[in-house]
Amino acid sequence: MPAPESAIALVVAAHPDDGDFGAAGYCMILAEQGWDVHFLICTNGAKGTADRTMSRERLIAIRRDEQREACRRMGARGVHFLDNEDGELAYDRRLLDQIVRHIRKVRPHTVLTHDTDQIVRNSFINHSDHRVTGAATLDAVYPTARDHLNFPEQLEQGLEPHKVREILLWSSNHPNFEVDIGDVVERKILALSAHVSQVGGDEDFAIFARDRWKADDGRYLERFRRIELAF
Numbered sequence: 001m002p003a004p005e006s007a008i009a010l011v012v013a014a015h016p017d018d019g020d021f022g023a024a025g026y027c028m029i030l031a032e033q034g035w036d037v038h039f040l041i042c043t044n045g046a047k048g049t050a051d052r053t054m055s056r057e058r059l060i061a062i063r064r065d066e067q068r069e070a071c072r073r074m075g076a077r078g079v080h081f082l083d084n085e086d087g088e089l090a091y092d093r094r095l096l097d098q099i100v101r102h103i104r105k106v107r108p109h110t111v112l113t114h115d116t117d118q119i120v121r122n123s124f125i126n127h128s129d130h131r132v133t134g135a136a137t138l139d140a141v142y143p144t145a146r147d148h149l150n151f152p153e154q155l156e157q158g159l160e161p162h163k164v165r166e167i168l169l170w171s172s173n174h175p176n177f178e179v180d181i182g183d184v185v186e187r188k189i190l191a192l193s194a195h196v197s198q199v200g201g202d203e204d205f206a207i208f209a210r211d212r213w214k215a216d217d218g219r220y221l222e223r224f225r226r227i228e229l230a231f
Ligand SMILES: [Zn+2]
Pocket: 014, 015, 018, 127, 130
């Protein structure tokens, strides 16, 4: 466990609801242990509706409100939204700048984000925005955020270099760290239910969600690929 002053976690997700699906259980456990948990959402969430009458501006506002409510239910301290277009996230200097800036500001011990593999467990294709977010976040952690020669204009704005100590990747083909979320699984479903525009309000979702996190031995788990950064 890190010293209390560095018990800070940052979830970097492509879309509203991604970080919640991947890591809400562990985020709630950390928050209960006194950690400050922050969320950074890399796109504007302007996609993801079958409602033809929905405008993109309204959808962006709705999905941000849903993420704020989900963060409240998880006990997260804050959420920040970037303005990159949903579905078109590109790995460029601007995105790296945005993520590095946030890491230097929040100064997390642990960063949680998407795995970068395109095919996950031979069962689904990992969205391009997810892969870009994961790749840019890993690069932001190492080496960019820690080196003072990267984005020096941030230093002039008071954002000092920062070393992240632990990375956790969700939806990984190579999990090596599992968290028993049995005590918080109902609260995780409640947090996800805040994303009404995505999951609806129906009972089917709760059944689907419980099933998805249930291991063969009956425990509810979140699994991550964990990387400790020793230096
Ligand atoms: Zn997503």
